[in-house]
Amino acid sequence: MAKHIVVVTGSPRTGKNTDRAADAFVQGAQQAGHTVYKFSLAQHRVGGCIHCMQCGKQGYCVQKDGMEEVYPQIEKADLILFATPIYFWHITAQMKAFIDRLYALYTMGRFPKNETGKEMGLLLVAGDSDPSVAQEPLSFFENVFGKRLGWQNKGTLLITGTSRAGFDLEQEGFLQKAFDLGASIQ
Ligand SMILES: Cc1cc2nc3c(=O)[nH]c(=O)nc-3n(C[C@H](O)[C@H](O)[C@H](O)COP(=O)(O)O)c2cc1C
Numbered sequence: 001m002a003k004h005i006v007v008v009t010g011s012p013r014t015g016k017n018t019d020r021a022a023d024a025f026v027q028g029a030q031q032a033g034h035t036v037y038k039f040s041l042a043q044h045r046v047g048g049c050i051h052c053m054q055c056g057k058q059g060y061c062v063q064k065d066g067m068e069e070v071y072p073q074i075e076k077a078d079l080i081l082f083a084t085p086i087y088f089w090h091i092t093a094q095m096k097a098f099i100d101r102l103y104a105l106y107t108m109g110r111f112p113k114n115e116t117g118k119e120m121g122l123l124l125v126a127g128d129s130d131p132s133v134a135q136e137p138l139s140f141f142e143n144v145f146g147k148r149l150g151w152q153n154k155g156t157l158l159i160t161g162t163s164r165a166g167f168d169l170e171q172e173g174f175l176q177k178a179f180d181l182g183a184s185i186q
Pocket of ligand 1 (some may be wrong): 011012013016017018085086087088090097101121125126127129133161162
């Protein structure tokens with residue numbers, strides 16, 4: 001079944017590892033027949049939630065920024081790929097701001113809770129070569145989106161070692177793995 005997929009990238013750098021791997025995922029997903037909307041947090045300004053709680057009263061988030069464009073995409077998405085570098089053993093501040101702003105959909109009841117209404121994928125990118133660097137972000141996504149919100153994880157790709165001299169995303173096979181992850185979505 002063709003799905004609508006939203007790919008959210010949390011790196012402030014366009015054209016670097018997270019962005020390139022996300023693009024490879026997009027190509028794979030499109031080849032598998034899915035429609036994909038990519039939202040780059042390097043290209044769109046997304047402020048942190050200001051806890052005004054107007055979303056619960058007005059039915060929408062009152063902050064006017066990049067989220068305006070992506071909210072309708074999130075609502076209709078079957079699957080969301082969270083693609084983020086690891087900063088200080090966790091997701092980037094940009095990705096956390098994006099996730100906090102999903103509270104507007106959650107509080108308006110447009111964000112299924114404990115239903116398999118949505119699926120997710122994870123693409124984590126770390127400078128370190130030791131995979132344990134991703135322990136906290138992996139637990140975060142599995143606990144919050146998996147256990148608490150009931151989203152099914154359709155696949156995780158952990159890219160490590162980007163800080164190593166001579167690291168090459170393509171040569172190390174990570175672009176192919178990202179493509180394959182996109183192509184594996186059913
Ligand atoms: C502020 C900051 C903190 C970082 N913290 C970590 C870290 O805790 N562990 C790690 O493996 N890499 C860390 N890195 C390296 C990035 O994860 C790595 O450079 C990654 O490739 C960045 O993604 P990008 O190439 O898509 O921008 C950090 C980089 C920055 C700028």
